[in-house]
Amino acid sequence: MSDKNVIYIIGDDPIARSKELTKAIDDLLGDEDKSLALENYDLSDASGEDDRIQLLETIVQSLQSPPFLTSKRVVVVRDIGAASSEALESLIAYMEDVSPTSFLVALQGGGRISTKLTKAWKPHVEQRGVARQSPDEVLVVVTKENKMSFEPGVREAILSHCGEDNAKIASLIERLASVYGAGQKLSLEDVSDYLGESGNVAIYELANQICTGEVAKSLDIINRMMRTVASDTGKVMHPLQIIALLANHFRKLATLDDSSIRNQNDAHAALGGKGNPYGAKKSWELSRRLGSKKILSCLELLGSVDIAIKGATAIEPEIAIELAIISLCQICDGDNSSEKVAKSFSSNFALI
Numbered sequence: 001m002s003d004k005n006v007i008y009i010i011g012d013d014p015i016a017r018s019k020e021l022t023k024a025i026d027d028l029l030g031d032e033d034k035s036l037a038l039e040n041y042d043l044s045d046a047s048g049e050d051d052r053i054q055l056l057e058t059i060v061q062s063l064q065s066p067p068f069l070t071s072k073r074v075v076v077v078r079d080i081g082a083a084s085s086e087a088l089e090s091l092i093a094y095m096e097d098v099s100p101t102s103f104l105v106a107l108q109g110g111g112r113i114s115t116k117l118t119k120a121w122k123p124h125v126e127q128r129g130v131a132r133q134s135p136d137e138v139l140v141v142v143t144k145e146n147k148m149s150f151e152p153g154v155r156e157a158i159l160s161h162c163g164e165d166n167a168k169i170a171s172l173i174e175r176l177a178s179v180y181g182a183g184q185k186l187s188l189e190d191v192s193d194y195l196g197e198s199g200n201v202a203i204y205e206l207a208n209q210i211c212t213g214e215v216a217k218s219l220d221i222i223n224r225m226m227r228t229v230a231s232d233t234g235k236v237m238h239p240l241q242i243i244a245l246l247a248n249h250f251r252k253l254a255t256l257d258d259s260s261i262r263n264q265n266d267a268h269a270a271l272g273g274k275g276n277p278y279g280a281k282k283s284w285e286l287s288r289r290l291g292s293k294k295i296l297s298c299l300e301l302l303g304s305v306d307i308a309i310k311g312a313t314a315i316e317p318e319i320a321i322e323l324a325i326i327s328l329c330q331i332c333d334g335d336n337s338s339e340k341v342a343k344s345f346s347s348n349f350a351l352i
Helices: 014-029 049-064 089-094 115-120 135-145 154-162 166-180 188-192 203-211 215-227 239-256 264-270 277-290 292-312 317-333 338-351
Strands: 006-009 038-042 073-078 102-107 125-128
Touching: 006 014, 014 073, 014 102, 014 125, 014 166, 038 049, 049 073, 049 089, 049 102, 089 115, 135 154, 135 166, 154 166, 154 188, 166 188, 203 215, 203 239, 203 317, 215 239, 215 317, 239 264, 239 277, 239 292, 239 317, 264 277, 277 292, 292 317
Parallel strands: 006 102, 006 125, 038 073, 073 102
Antiparallel strands: none
């Protein structure tokens, strides 16, 4: 049991946060009647600042109230990051005199948590959970927990298939453990039937395939993005989100399409000195390989599909983006006909 009156659960994976929440409640309440001792609130339910202020005042009233027919009261607040410092004033003030019989369990989410709140609850808080792990790290951890091992090539197949979806990796390993039992060394043949649909992937993987003209691989990735629930958001990606991310990618290439940029340091500086210098170098090299015409044609095409998806045509957004991906691949892999491809795409949508 925690000796703190505040438990802050972090982690980008909603499934992992949910598990930590269940464990925290069990640690705090044990065999006590949860229907009497437990209250749940979600700040994302509030429709605006006034609603959040009112909801937080209700939360504070619950924390200040003595428990009823139990020895303690547990108040769960989800998406604590959704509240501004102003909305949190009542909760911040409560931290100056916390009730010894009340426990606040706050869950990460909704945005960046107020620094005023973290400073106020510092003497009372216990942090649980972990920050987002890479797929490699998740695979190592869950494999060790389930006492499993793999023949060469299996880990690579799992990571390639599940992409950035950490929850999917954990679920897959737990399923394999339940089927084959602990202590087993599995082959690719053992695992392949349980892989299921591919997980979400990072946008740079899609951009890389497009810029090398890989139509089939690009379409596979785009379908994974639009049909697989991401572990960090709990949602699939909307076509407009994908278009916006691709537009940012090609705008970065356009920024680096400058004859005054001569090396990695120049490229890194041109991008604002943010991120990895090596990544800036790779983007600069890609910009030089594609050239001005192809980059601008891609941007023109992305602008056209953005307008189309927003309602300029009757075509379904999923179909529109698939056609756009094919055209982008043709531009990047083609010759001087890139402008013709972009204009043809735009005119075709204008006729639909």
